[in-house]
Amino acid sequence: MTLLSVKDLNVTFPTADGLVKAVRGVSFDVDAGRTLGIVGESGSGKTVLTQTLLGLTPGGDVSGSAMFDGIDLLKLTEGEMRNVRGAQIAVIFQDPLTSLHPLYKVGWQIVEMIRAHDKSVSKAEATERAVDLLRRVGIPRPEVRVNDYPHQFSGGMRQRAMIAMALSLSPKMIIADEPTTALDATVQAQILDLLLRLQQDSDTALIMITHDLGVVADIADDVVVMYAGRAAEKASKHDIFYRPHHPYTKGLLESIPNSSAAAERLKPITGQPPSLITLPSGCAFHPRCAYVMDRCLTEQPELVAVGEAGVHRSACFLPTRAVGLGDETEELRRSAVGEGRHAAAAEVAEAIAASPEAEGSVIA
């Protein structure tokens, strides 16, 4: 069942330097009990996207729609949004230290959260629930720790407390914005495990925003890859990792060091992500793309079905059959580039090949 359906979401911020186009026409669905991973680098718009859903982007111009359980989140007043935020959609932020108030006890903050949405719950009842929640997220001796201040918790425990707070009102959806980025690997494993277990217990939908493809590979069902405010590719986790279509997704996968290719050189994506004020024409990725063709400079590709099943969508002009990392696919891409690249694109390709990071992957 589709719980959240975002259609053609645009968010822009007027600034002194110009209009920042943070999110440009993004659509996606999230089903109950499923996990959507949103992957992208710094400045790709992944955080703005989800904060807009919760009305947390003041000053931004928003258009599009976001139907959540029958209501359009983008049309709610601040008061109506307050009833949704926390109660129906909970958020877990990256930095658990700055998201907890340092001067209030952890337990009090959970009690506050419960009572803010339901005044009929007494303080004693709410405290009991807070202790229960802390126990559920694996805080040892919760009846004692409920009276601790955030600084008395370690990083992992603080993130657990944030998760407890997010769960306190049994939300239908949890948005986790880089929840494990600040944590060590062993603690990250604990937290991801916990999130998945809790999600399965309560059939909650989870949106996991991350720059870490490892986290996505671990817990997502579906993945949206974002680049410069747009969805570059949208597919099941397996399609993204084993049958990528968009050159950006392919580039991301190839730039991760992995054990099987430990001795080989890494294949980075050349160049830097673009400024969201002065975006490149056509496909925003074209100045970094090894497969740049003439039409990429002038036309903006839309998400189209690629591969076989039809659920896999990619915003790239390369042949729709060209999915995967194998040689055959590479041949397909190269021949398409051979036909589609003339003077204009050849110039871009030369610039990419001349950049210091180019590793001979550019078809010149």
Add this chain to the structure above:
Amino acid sequence: MSSTLPAGAPAAMPTDPELEDDVLVRVDNLVKHFPVKAGGLISRTVGHVQAVDGVSLTIGRGQTLGLVGETGCGKSTLARCIAGLIPVTSGKITFEGRDITNLSRGAMRPFRREMQMIFQDPYGSLNPRRRVGSIIGDPFSIHRTATGAERKRAVQELMERVGLNPEHYNRFPAEFSGGQRQRIGVARALALRPKLIICDEPVSALDVSIQAQVLNLLSDLQDDFGLSYLFIAHDLEVVRHVSNAVVVMYLGKIAEAGPKAPVYDTPRHPYTAALLSAAPAADPDSAAARQRIILTGDVPSPINPPSGCRFHPRCPKAQELCSEQEPPLEIKPGDPDSHLTACHFPVQAGEQLARAGRRERR
């Protein structure tokens, strides 16, 4: 731990005198304790943060030694001790056979040319009010090796070498992206042609596509200039990619050390095994197939570390002995000479450590 080390190989810890020429840096039983002060007007020391507690290692010439461990394990403190940025409590550091432990500022100066550092935060490690040309040129002025036009030319050569546009000589750090700023940091470290560069989480703050650019650059520079790296990172895949040898630290001590292959392929310390199993792999099938060892709890405080083996309260294999007696760092039966483990009950081949089975997806 005694300062006599078992024989070791390539980069981890060679003691064979014939190999001595290949050793650039030797750290012997290094201890760094920070006093914890309490009280008002008259402060008194109430304890010590045992940040580094008896660590010995060697860095081979032209080699990369990877140093991994979680927050608070002492890896950055160790790096700062080696670089001479903070005095050590006890132990000995030698650089090309010369003792550089707790040298005075003046005496340390010639060594500073040969040892440079690259820091984690490319935003915090560059002065925002100075132009990059002058930042990269600093080492030349400090060591009075080049001035004026000569200095400018040297700086522009460096900028070109690390993949920056030399025409951006007069720009400010704010005009560069994170990856480019890290290149500025690399250029500055490279200026005096050091023999050792200590990289403290050099790519942790960068996006993956940019991270790969910087890692490739570091590897090219190593080939061109015969650099040695002490490479600190918490990302195990990154460390595996760049290192020849690896040291795994836990709470101020070495848990396991050795050449890359045996440490990664057949870890003997339960902590190494847990770290490796916890690292997220960007591959859904292997992520689903993997038996994760979920450690309980967090890293304890280094002010009051656990008795015996410091890992025992979190260790899935812990027994009585572990809380009573500290395990020596030694070669375990069946391991190559250079693979050292500090554990009473090392992990055996094929042993299952996972506490909970892999969670099932519907």
